Amino acid sequence: VLKKLKDIPFKIQTASLKERREVVEEIRNVLSTPGITEPAVRFVCRLLVLTLHRYRDSTSQSYIKSLVAYLATTHREWTLKALLPVLLEISEQLKNTASSKSICQSGLYALRWSTVLIEGAIKASEENGVDYNTLVISQANLLAAITAYGDHRKSDKAYSMLHTTWVTIGKAKLSKWIEVLLATPPDSGPQICVTFSILCRHLQQIGEGETIEKHKSIISVKSRPNANYIKGCHDLLSQLNSGDVRDALLPALHKAMLRSPETIVQAVGQVFASLNVELDGLAVDIGKSLIASGKLTSSEDKIAVLNGVGCLRALPVHGAERVALFNEVASQLARVLDSESHERTLCVALDTLQRWTAGLGTTLPDKLLDIFKKNLSAKSTTQAVRTMYMSMVAAGVRACGASPAQAAALQPVLSKAVDKAAQQPLQHLVVSEGICAMLGLVQLEAGGSGQWAALAHVLLHDRVLAAAGDEGGVAMQNSVGKLPKCCQRTKLAGLQSIRVIEEVKALLAKEDRVLIARNLALKLNEVLEEGKVFSGKEKTPTDEKGAGEVTGKMILDCVQALCSFK
Structure with missing residues (x-):
C-alpha cells in the first residue's frame, strides 16, 4: 500500500486544478484497499499539510474535505490518532506567524478540516480514542490566527463553522471544550479568551446563558495585545456586569498600567468599547491610572x-x-x-x-x-x-x-x-x-x-x-470663498479629507453665484485638457505615490458640486 502512495506527494504538489480530483480519488482508492494499515493512514494525514498553502480555491478544498470525511468515517481511530497532532502542529505555526490575509485563509481551511473530522468521527460515536485536549487547543489556535487578521467576515465564517458543529454534537460533548479551556493556564495566550468568547456567543444563541455565568474569567497579558484579539473577545466582555468590571477587570487594568503602561494603554479603549455596562464612575477610575505623570515613554x-x-x-x-x-x-x-x-x-x-x-x-x-x-x-x-x-x-x-x-x-x-x-x-x-x-x-x-x-x-x-x-x-x-484657484485645487485634492466638495456646494447654492460656477467650470476644463486623469482609487493619507493625480471619481464629484447653484 505504501508503495502505491509513494508518488502521491509529488502529484499533490504538481497537479493542475483539473488533475487534483484524480489525485484525491487515487488516494481514496488506496485507502479502500483491503488490508490497509495504520502507517498508510498516518502517511495520508501528513500529506494534507502539503495542500494547505497550495489548494486555495473552493473546488480543490472541497476535494480535501471529502477526503477528511472519508478518513473520519472509514478509519476513525487511526485518523483521530494521526490527524489531531497534524492539526495542532499547523495551528501553532499559523498562530505564531505574523498575521496576513493568506495566514487567515489557511487558518479557515484547517479549521474546516477539524469540523469535518468532528462531524465524521465524534458526532455519532462514543468518546473513546478522542484527544479533546489536542482538538480544542488546535481549534483555539486556529481561531486566534483568524481573529488576528481583523476581517470580521472571516471571523464570522469561523464562528459559523464551529456553531454548526457544536449544535450537531450536542451539549454533553460541548462541555469538553469548556473543561479543556478552563484547565489551560490563562496566560498561555489570547487563543483561550478568543475561544471563550466564541463559546459565549454560541451559548447565547442556543439559550444557555446560565452556563456563561459559571465560567467568567479575566485573561492577563505580558506583551502588547493585538487589538483584533480584543475585538474577538467582544462577546465575552459584553457578559461582564458592573461588579465583574469593578472587582476583576479594573484591578487587572490598574495593575497592568502601573507595571507597564505601554503594554496595555492601547488596549484599554478597545476593552471598554466591548463592555455592556454604565461607565460613568468606572471611566474616572480607569482615568486615574492614565494621569500618572512620567509613565509613558x-x-x-x-x-x-x-x-x-x-x-x-x-x-x-x-x-x-x-x-x-x-x-x-x-x-x-x-x-x-x-x-x-x-x-x-x-x-x-x-x-x-x-x-x-x-x-x-x-x-x-x-x-x-x-x-x-x-x-x-x-x-x-x-x-x-x-x-x-x-x-x-x-x-x-x-x-x-x-x-x-x-x-x-x-x-x-x-x-x-x-x-x-x-x-x-x-x-x-x-x-x-x-x-x-x-x-x-x-x-x-x-x-x-x-x-x-x-x-x-x-x-x-x-x-x-x-x-x-x-x-x-x-x-x-x-x-475657498475668496480664492477661486485655491478652490479648484482643493476640489481635486488627492486626499478626500481635504477635498472641498461640501464647501463648494454651499458657496454656489445661490442664484447670484452663477458667474463663479461658470469660472470654476472653465478652470475644470483646463484640468481636463491636460489629460492627466487616472483610473486609480482615491488616495489615502498613507498613500504618497501619485500625488497630484486626478481620477474620474474626483472629476465626477467636482462636476456635481459645480451644478449645485439654484
Whole structure:
C-alpha cells in the first residue's frame, strides 16, 4: 500500500486544478484497499499539510474535505490518532506567524478540516480514542490566527463553522471544550479568551446563558495585545456586569498600567468599547491610572492618549462649563507643549487643542493666545510645528472669532509668516505656514491688497499647490470663498479629507453665484485638457505615490458640486 502512495506527494504538489480530483480519488482508492494499515493512514494525514498553502480555491478544498470525511468515517481511530497532532502542529505555526490575509485563509481551511473530522468521527460515536485536549487547543489556535487578521467576515465564517458543529454534537460533548479551556493556564495566550468568547456567543444563541455565568474569567497579558484579539473577545466582555468590571477587570487594568503602561494603554479603549455596562464612575477610575505623570515613554502611546483627549471634546458640556473644561484641557496640553520635543507628538497635541476650540461659543480664549505667543519661537518648534501653531490659531479664530485686541496682537505675527512665504516660494514647509497664516488673516478680515497679491503670485503657484502638505491643504480648503484657484485645487485634492466638495456646494447654492460656477467650470476644463486623469482609487493619507493625480471619481464629484447653484 505504501508503495502505491509513494508518488502521491509529488502529484499533490504538481497537479493542475483539473488533475487534483484524480489525485484525491487515487488516494481514496488506496485507502479502500483491503488490508490497509495504520502507517498508510498516518502517511495520508501528513500529506494534507502539503495542500494547505497550495489548494486555495473552493473546488480543490472541497476535494480535501471529502477526503477528511472519508478518513473520519472509514478509519476513525487511526485518523483521530494521526490527524489531531497534524492539526495542532499547523495551528501553532499559523498562530505564531505574523498575521496576513493568506495566514487567515489557511487558518479557515484547517479549521474546516477539524469540523469535518468532528462531524465524521465524534458526532455519532462514543468518546473513546478522542484527544479533546489536542482538538480544542488546535481549534483555539486556529481561531486566534483568524481573529488576528481583523476581517470580521472571516471571523464570522469561523464562528459559523464551529456553531454548526457544536449544535450537531450536542451539549454533553460541548462541555469538553469548556473543561479543556478552563484547565489551560490563562496566560498561555489570547487563543483561550478568543475561544471563550466564541463559546459565549454560541451559548447565547442556543439559550444557555446560565452556563456563561459559571465560567467568567479575566485573561492577563505580558506583551502588547493585538487589538483584533480584543475585538474577538467582544462577546465575552459584553457578559461582564458592573461588579465583574469593578472587582476583576479594573484591578487587572490598574495593575497592568502601573507595571507597564505601554503594554496595555492601547488596549484599554478597545476593552471598554466591548463592555455592556454604565461607565460613568468606572471611566474616572480607569482615568486615574492614565494621569500618572512620567509613565509613558513611547511617542506612540503619548499620541494615543492625546487622541483620546481630542475625542473627549464630544462630551455634552455647554456654556460656562464648556469654557472651564477647555481651560483645563489647555492648561494640561500647555504642559505637554512645554516639556515635549518629539515633533509628531507636538503636532498631535496642537491638533487636539485645535479640535477643542470648536463649539466654545465665546471669543478666542486668552489661554490659546498665550500658548501661541510663548511657544512659537521655542527651540523645539520646528517648521512643521510652526505650521500647526498657525493652523491652530486660524481654526480658533474661525470657530470663535477674535476681539479687536486679539486681532491687533495676531496680525503682525501672521503677516510676518505670509511675507516670509512670499520671499521663500521654493520652501514648501514655509509656504504651508504662510497659507495657514493667510487663512488667519482672512478670518480677521485683515488681508491687505499687497498680501493678497503675494498670495496669488506665490502661495497659489501650481507647483506650490501640488506640494502643499495636509495642513496647507486644509487651510486652502477653508479659504475657498475668496480664492477661486485655491478652490479648484482643493476640489481635486488627492486626499478626500481635504477635498472641498461640501464647501463648494454651499458657496454656489445661490442664484447670484452663477458667474463663479461658470469660472470654476472653465478652470475644470483646463484640468481636463491636460489629460492627466487616472483610473486609480482615491488616495489615502498613507498613500504618497501619485500625488497630484486626478481620477474620474474626483472629476465626477467636482462636476456635481459645480451644478449645485439654484
